[in-house]
Amino acid sequence: MTTRARWICLNCGKTVYYPSVDEETRNVICTHCRKPELVEVPAEQLAAMGLA
Numbered sequence: 001m002t003t004r005a006r007w008i009c010l011n012c013g014k015t016v017y018y019p020s021v022d023e024e025t026r027n028v029i030c031t032h033c034r035k036p037e038l039v040e041v042p043a044e045q046l047a048a049m050g051l052a
């Protein structure tokens with residue numbers, strides 16, 4: 001079973017499953033607030049939270 005990556009936005013606090021890419025800077029950005037403030041959540045942490 002593969003676990004898909006998840007990110008948490010440090011700006012709006014929402015979970016992001018499929019982040020967007022800013023066309024000008026090519027940075028990965030939040031799909032909710034459009035800020036490049038995403039931090040990937042490790043699979044071990046997802047399992048501990050019961051989200052894996």
